[in-house]
Amino acid sequence: MRFRGKVAIVTGAGSGIGRLAAQRFAAEGAQVVAADIDEARAKETAAMIVGEGGRAAPSRTDVTKSADVKAMIDLGIERFGQVDILYNHAGITRQASVCDLSEEDWDLVLATNLKSVFLGCKHVLPHMVARGQGVIVNTGGTFGFYARPEYPAYCAAKAGVHNLTKQIALDYSRHGIRINAVCPGFIDTPINASIPPEAIARIVATQPLGRPGKAEEVVAAALFLASDEASFITGTTLLVDGGQLSGRHGC
Numbered sequence: 129m130r131f132r133g134k135v136a137i138v139t140g141a142g143s144g145i146g147r148l149a150a151q152r153f154a155a156e157g158a159q160v161v162a163a164d165i166d167e168a169r170a171k172e173t174a175a176m177i178v179g180e181g182g183r184a185a186p187s188r189t190d191v192t193k194s195a196d197v198k199a200m201i202d203l204g205i206e207r208f209g210q211v212d213i214l215y216n217h218a219g220i221t222r223q224a225s226v227c228d229l230s231e232e233d234w235d236l237v238l239a240t241n242l243k244s245v246f247l248g249c250k251h252v253l254p255h256m257v258a259r260g261q262g263v264i265v266n267t268g269g270t271f272g273f274y275a276r277p278e279y280p281a282y283c284a285a286k287a288g289v290h291n292l293t294k295q296i297a298l299d300y301s302r303h304g305i306r307i308n309a310v311c312p313g314f315i316d317t318p319i320n321a322s323i324p325p326e327a328i329a330r331i332v333a334t335q336p337l338g339r340p341g342k343a344e345e346v347v348a349a350a351l352f353l354a355s356d357e358a359s360f361i362t363g364t365t366l367l368v369d370g371g372q373l374s375g376r377h378g379c
């Protein structure tokens with residue numbers, strides 16, 4: 129029960145890694161705000177948690193909108209009394225090379241993956257600073273460490289998340305706040321549902337562990353970073369990538 133008495137907010141909690149993280153925080157004692165742009169799915173996650181004996185509130189939140197993000201933080205404080213943990217997890221991809229990517233999609237990918245982290249931190253940090261404690265976990269990605277064809281906005285956004293995490297750690301660690309990122313590799317979640325199995329097999333074949341990761345493997349890392357077990361860790365990005373960034377297998 130690492131999170132008994134804690135309040136955790138998870139964005140992107142309507143699906144995949146975010147949903148499982150919300151459930152696991154609750155299973156380990158946290159009261160949870162399950163936030164997602166898809167209100168029905170946010171409600172579903174909260175209902176699942178309550179059905180499992182936990183406490184949760186859904187929040188219809190578009191993480192690209194400052195007012196929505198502020199309302200999400202306020203909901204955590206009003207409903208549960210405080211916010212101890214913010215897991216900035218929501219994200220999207222768009223595949224197209226620079227010439228083919230619309231400006232709208234560039235803006236949307238940057239806002240959903242990167243500005244969302246800025247907004248989440250901007251609205252939760254005053255509360256955490258006032259309490260002299262708090263933990264933030266952001267979601268990066270291996271595309272932020274190396275470039276992949278046809279993902280310009282996503283690669284730029286995830287690289288931004290990694291360095292923004294360090295930057296905020298510099299400014300706020302002295303206030304008792306830790307901030308880190310989890311960097312998933314290729315994980316079997318709905319975000320990759322449109323990729324054919326043969327393509328997935330090709331993607332993972334050259335990676336050291338040779339298989340897609342599971343949502344629970346990412347969630348385990350996020351919960352570790354959010355827990356007191358990581359009390360001397362701030363400003364880092366933890367790879368959960370099956371060894372992908374170590375190099376290519378068989379080449």
Ligand SMILES: NC(=O)c1ccc[n+]([C@@H]2O[C@H](COP(=O)([O-])OP(=O)(O)OC[C@H]3O[C@@H](n4cnc5c(N)ncnc54)[C@H](O)[C@@H]3O)[C@@H](O)[C@H]2O)c1
Nearest residue numbers: 140142143144145165190191218219269312315317318319
């Ligand atoms: N699955 C992978 O292979 C992988 C790899 C690296 C990083 N990631 C990161 O993990 C996150 C996605 O998690 P997942 O793989 O479980 O995907 P997912 O598609 O199952 O879940 C993403 C959730 O984010 C929500 N969302 C999208 N836009 C939003 C917005 N503007 N405001 C609030 N919520 C919004 C969606 O509704 C969805 O519920 C992203 O940050 C992604 O970059 C995933």
